[in-house]
Amino acid sequence: MTDRYSRLVTKLKDRTATVGIIGLGYVGLPLLLRYCEVGYRVIGFDVDQSKVDALRSGKSYIEHIPAEKLAPFVMNQFEPTTDLSRVAEVDALILCVPTPLSKHREPDLSFVIGTIDSVLPYLHDGMVLSLESTTYPGTTDEELKPRIEARGLKVGTDIFLIFSPEREDPGNPNFSTRTIPKVCGGCTPQCLKVGIALYEQVVDKVVPVSSARAAELTKLLENIHRSVNIGLVNEMKIVADRMGIDLHEVIRAAATKPFGFVPYYPGPGIGGHCIPIDPFYLTWKAREYGVHTRFIELAGEINSSMPEYVISKIAESLNARKKSVNGSRILVLGLAYKKNVDDSRESPAVVIMERLRDLGASISYTDPHIPVFPVMRAHSFSLSSVTLTKQSIAEFDCLVLATDHDKFDYELIKAHAELIVDCRGRFAESASNIVKA
Incomplete structure (x- = not known):
């Protein structure tokens, strides 16, 4: 066990770590709130100044997250900002940015790549980086890892890289960020252990898988399962x-x-x-x-x-x-x-x-x-x-x-x-x- 690994896991488990979340939308904001609820200091990053201004004034722009839930934490445990240089202050960085399709219906990773490139100067030893944005198998290993290691940070030794897909279901009263099991895969076994330490503090159950690629495909399978079955009943509707x-x-x-x-x-x-x-x-x-x-x-x-x-x-x-x-x-x-x-x-x-x-x-x-x-x-x-x-x-x-x-x-x-x-x-x-x- 490296000193960096041990120190980071200890900080995550005793909740003295500072957590950074990039992308304060339907995925990032509920997750941010959950980390605040259990006692972490959180820095929330978003490129949209209007969102940051709303949060700074204690307002919510997402219906199922009432302002009264956010207000106790704003500028106390939680600080919203557009300043990505403050990534240097965090021990854990979670990316919740969009992954849309291009006009040719091909993956558009511009938000993920743009975000990684923007924060690279501020990544440091002894931190964990988690990607939650839905993407194809290989993104974490093929796109994020080489960029990080080009900075001189060895993944699995100096810095820990994981993929843990979001599973938010807005409007569902039966499940919350805490109660939805969290799949987690790491680029190395050490990365996975850090990822488990990061998420087991805020969710009831972490589901470890063997690799980041397996975690990436897990998320796609969940949604393809729904797409195929919805496609079936839509076709049946026309027949009926x-x-x-x-x-x-x-x-x-x-x-x-x-x-x-x-x-x-x-x-x-x-x-x-x-x-x-x-x-x-x-x-x-x-x-x-x-x-x-x-x-x-x-x-x-x-x-x-x-x-x-x-x-x-x-x-x-x-x-x-x-x-x-x-x-x-x-x-x-x-x-x-x-x-x-x-x-x-x-x-x-x-x-x-x-x-x-x-x-x-x-x-x-x-x-x-x-x-x-x-x-x-x-x-x-x-x-x-x-x-x-x-x-x-x-x-x-x-x-x-x-x-x-x-x-x-x-x-x-x-x-x-x-x-x-x-x-x-x-x-x-x-x-x-x-x-x-």
Whole structure:
């Protein structure tokens, strides 16, 4: 055991270590809060000055993390900053930065590489660096390790490098950062031991795996599993619709089987920071090994096509009422990518809105969790959420239920909407103004 290793593990276990977290979004902020709760000093880094300013004033910009949870720690145990030179002060550095796809649907590691290159001058002996951003197997070993060792720091001896994928599920009341098991893989056995010491202080269970590559693939498998199963039920929805069968009824019936079946539910597409993106990280990397991941890519194609299926159902339903999409007033219910959250990343609702706008519809949206249409890299609407009343609902030619938030008053909607296109199976009973999509 090296002195650096022993000193670092001791500091992590007695919670005298300073923890740095880069990226204070849906992954980084809950993790930061957890480290504060158990007594660590934490420095939070983000390139977005508005986030840093909000946190410095004790405000939260994420709905499920109330300000009153953050306020006791701000500028006491926790200091937010945009100054990456302060990485020199930390004993543990955790990277929670985006890993999107390029316009050619290939991995875009620019945020990860850019962050590593920016902090390299401030890395030092006796610290641990953990990457949590979802990526393809080999990223930690092939991209991060060589850059660090080029600085003269030997991974596994001077500095400890691990991959531990995030598993946040915003809006899920049954699981928290503490209760979700944490997978951890290191570049060396010593790295893994340090990684376990880093995370076992804040989560109930750490799940060690043999390497960083195994941890990277674990995260991809979890999300590909969901993508493939969602793709299956989305395809089944189209088949069932043609047959005049309600697939949601079928899923509810199948779910009564106590073994061998896990219910997944169809929708207008897939969204969030994981399911639409992560499978393509593996398909890209698999090509390096001469493997064509047909199953994964087929699921991706089906899921990506679902917004167009919804558009076709909207057009068909309006046409049955002697109306066209062009000129119709259409209200999209739910902007978030899933129910009861304020996260609209990769949301199929936004794709549907853009497509309807292109077809000449007058588009509005309502979402109790997102009062103003957020700034997005690839999408732009100057809209605010419509308040649902008898009068406002009746003004629209069509309502599209894209995200079935519990806060919606479904009885009010059903009673006053001229036409509802239900993409989530929320309206179980048939009615003349409801069309399943």
